[in-house]
Amino acid sequence: MRRILETVYSRLLKAYGPQNWWPAEEPFEVMVGAVLTQNTAWLNVEKAISNLKQMHELDAAELLDLGDDELAELIRPSGYFNVKTRRLKNLCQWIIEAGGLAALSGTDTATLRESLLSINGIGPETADDILLYAFERPVFVIDVYTRRLFSRLGLIRGDEDYETLRHLFESALPDNVPLYNEYHALIVRHAKEKCSQARNCRHCQVESITVQHRPFNAG
DNA sequence: ACCCAGGGTCATA
DNA sequence: TATGACCATGGG
Incomplete structure (x- = not known):
């Protein structure tokens, strides 16, 4: 899980760049x-x-x-x-x-x-x-976009309890405030992207990830 | 003219 | 526990 979450993150970051949230002064x-x-x-x-x-x-x-x-x-x-x-x-x-x-x-x-x-x-x-x-605590924010993206990727169903998903993400990722900050911001940024239907649009660069199955002999 | 957006509460079954 | 009604503006 951790591996795929880091892959999604790196693709989002590559596609959209740092979002520098939250858009507020204090x-x-x-x-x-x-x-x-x-x-x-x-x-x-x-x-x-x-x-x-x-x-x-x-x-x-x-x-x-x-x-x-x-x-x-x-x-x-x-x-x-x-x-x-x-x-x-x-x-x-x-x-x-x-x-x-x-x-x-x-x-x-x-x-x-x-x-x-x-x-x-x-x-x-x-x-x-x-x-x-605001308090810079390592908490992974779950919203409808998070549910939508990761259910499309086949990693969750999407209708799980809020706490279930929060714990899933938080246990798969290191406690890292800048990471959580940027990850959620990128998910929202990605959600606003409209797919042009053209291959290789930024939207598809992120969502075309194939979930790799672990080989039987890999432990 | 429609549809929905960075949710949450409350009443009802 | 689990649906449904309700809140309301403004941009695409």
Whole structure:
């Protein structure tokens, strides 16, 4: 498994180059973006974050001071604005109660993950985006693109539990934050690629991998 | 005019 | 446990 995952990674990297995620300037902006991008095109999230940054310093206390209607209006372009207003405030409240991001950065990864998941509106994927891209913890993010790519390659079925897949990838790969960072970013980059139907497009360079069966006498 | 995008929660069976 | 409804904008 490890071998094939490294092969896929190297092909992705060769096809698309480093993606240098997350597209944000600071950890709190990563966290906000992770909530706003739930089932939403990133382009719309950029508009919402741009609105927030124009009107306010981007920090938890500042967002909590906004009225719900005011915050909702600012993040309107990202869709689900009423739901996301609640979720953002839940996240901000959690940060404040914990004593800020600096205090949270001292928490071990498993505890931090459980704590994030206890926030209403933060599910496994959003939590892992935050853990990996804001707190720089070695957590492999599972999303629909990950399921789609690796089920196409015949490595998974695609409908496994989130935790099942996360553990599969994390146990097959070394704990390596830059690797997990780049891997997930490349999967998303790859998913946006439209296959031109022409042979040798970048999409097919990645997905045409043949899964090698281990010879019977190889141990 | 349609379709879906870097999900998650809640109610129901 | 497992489906289904719901949230909502903007780009292709």
